[in-house]
Amino acid sequence: MIWSALPQPAKADLTTGTWRPASARVIAADAAFAHEAERLQSDLAALDIPEGGEARILIGPADLVGEAYEIVVGDDVEIRVATPVGAFRATRQLLHNLRAQGAVPRGSVAGVPAVAERGIHLDAARKYYPADWIIAMLRDAADVGINVFQWHFSENEGFRLESAAFPEVVSDEHITSAEAAQIVDIARDLHIDVVPSLDMPGHLRQVLAQHPDLRLPPGTDPDDPAEAGIIGTDHALDITRPEALEFAKRLIDDMVPVFPHSTKWNLGGDEFVAFERIEDYPALTDAAHERFGAEGTGFDLLTDFVNEIAAHLRVHGLQPRVWNDGMLRSAQVPLDPEVVLTWWTNWHAGMRPVSEAIAAGHRIVNVNDNLFYYVLGENAGYRYPTAERIWEADWHPGLFPRLWGPDGQGTVRQEIVAPYPELLLGCSFAIWSDKGGPQTVEEVAAGIRAPLRAMAERAWNGGSALSLSEFTALDAAIDEARGS
Structure with a gap:
């Protein structure tokens, strides 16, 4: 036996x-x-x-x-x-x-455990997930050693937590304050840290639809000066204006009491504008030149915004976290070294490598989008994660998405070998509800089961001594007896 x-x-x-x-x-x-x-x-x-x-x-x-x-x-x-x-x-x-x-x-x-954090991220903003589904997910995740739940409750398509100060931004289908209290208390009982995820200054279309005066002015395509060449920004907060920054802080302040046990907060910072053409947003360029001189860019403005929001979160006793894609790309404003980078991708040559983050002293959470992005509808070219692919990659917590190479493809291996440095906090699986319709919540629960457990096994042990067939048989035996 x-x-x-x-x-x-x-x-x-x-x-x-x-x-x-x-x-x-x-x-x-x-x-x-x-x-x-x-x-x-x-x-x-x-x-x-x-x-x-x-x-x-x-x-x-x-x-x-x-x-x-x-x-x-x-x-x-x-x-x-x-x-x-x-x-x-x-x-x-x-x-x-x-x-x-x-x-x-x-x-x-x-x-x-080989790493301190083994997480699951849930985009519960684009798609409504009932409270009882979230609780069941947490119980299943805790059963195999998952200890972080990043709750993404705000997105372009929805804001799904009850708000006292900003009820106008809340979607019709949402988690009530009473339900949220039950979720965070159960998470705490299961030894799961809840990390609120309120993405800004991008991903705010739902919020800014009710506050359009705070939107960033549109960008322009120099190759298409006609009206069709306007680059939309209805999802983006105008970080050139102090009143927009104050609004962002008040939105955070309204949500902080919902998470009384939380010690971490993901403020986003990703996909604010089309980063590969950030110079095509005149409002950002003009403000950056005014604040930081002729060499200033929109990345300096973004980093300055992230640093200020990070400082505001620390006042609440919260460790600030951001996604990696727009970070470490500013020339005039260094990113606050206390900001943790949730590292999901290196799909573009302009995105900085993991090694640069480590050299700057940033703590990192590995959210490898090649293996752990469960994107509903397999949107944007993603494939649903599987245990087979995870084993085929011989993934471990230090294996990150490949870096964009000279050939214009993601071919350069990014890896931190064990024993892992303290800067590598851990890893996370991520459910993204880009298209809410392709799967029911029951289908999502069934779809994430095996790959999440595969990540949990390999994250705890820094790999696995099990073969794929041994893992699959063991996983099935444990769940079959429980009636899952």
């Missing part, structure tokens, strides 16, 4: 025999673990192992760090951890074995 759990432990020394008592008592040797002991007792009951009898599961303290765990299985089970989240990770290991094969192998195992 093998150790049947995801993610796999880093070390396993199995003996003979299995543990499957008719009943068992879960005991917390420290009050800090009492809640996890109660949770496990309830989970065991759901698997027909009621409380009672002589068999014991003891959850006790050990000289470990964070999510690390050690499990020793004999006549009793001893779980050694340093934190409640470590206890949660360890107890999921026991439950996976019981679900997959009805018993837990005897012996000892130990696990420790």
Whole structure:
């Protein structure tokens, strides 16, 4: 019998025999673990192992760090951890074995994550996802070690959180304040950090439809001076004006109380304008020259905006994060080194390489769009992620999207090898609802299951000792027993 759990432990020394008592008592040797002991007792009951009898599961303290765990299985089970989240990770290991094969192998195992963050991003703005669906997604994700939920609630096509100060921007279908409170509380109970994602100064068409006076003036195509050559900016905040900046801050201030436990915030910064032709937006060029001299560009204005919003977020105790595509491209204004870069792409030659971000001291989260972008309708040429492609790429948390090469294709490998530096915070899967119609929410849940678990396995272990067929069989066994 093998150790049947995801993610796999880093070390396993199995003996003979299995543990499957008719009943068992879960005991917390420290009050800090009492809640996890109660949770496990309830989970065991759901698997027909009621409380009672002589068999014991003891959850006790050990000289470990964070999510690390050690499990020793004999006549009793001893779980050694340093934190409640470590206890949660360890107890999921026991439950996976019981679900997959009805018993837990005897012996000892130990696990420790290769990276601190294993996340899932949900674009719940272009498409409405009901609160109960989000909660179910979080439970499934937590079961395999996902510990970050980036909640993208604002987009060009929708703003789907109730707002007290700006009710006019809220979409008809949205998450209420009461539902949001339930979601963030459940996430916290599941040891998942919620990262609000309010993209700005781009991706704001829904908001700016109600505040059109704050839109950036259109760009112009010098090769087509006629009206057809106007470059639309109905999605973009006019960052040349102080009143627009103040509006952005007030929008954030209105949303911050919705996330009382959050310590991180993604402010966006991506796809604000067509970056490859940023000089074709006269309002940006003129303002940049006025503020930063003749060498100033729209990238300097964008970076200045990001730095100021980042400072505003820190006042709220929030770590600022942005997408990478428009960053590190300014000549006059350096990006605040405390801003974390969520690295999704290098599709264009103008986008800076990962190595440049590391050299500048930026922390990074790997959101590799080649492998982990689940884009509804497979819009913009994306393909739905699969475990097969993830294994084929031999992906690990330090393997980023390829860099645009001299041949005009993404051919240059970008990789940070293990042991990973502290600047590599982790990785994330991403659901993007570019086209809401192609899949129902139920189909999305089914579609993300295997690739998300594949990422979770390889993120926790910095790769995987499992073959693809072993992973697939194990994943199916764990879920089949649960009735998923």
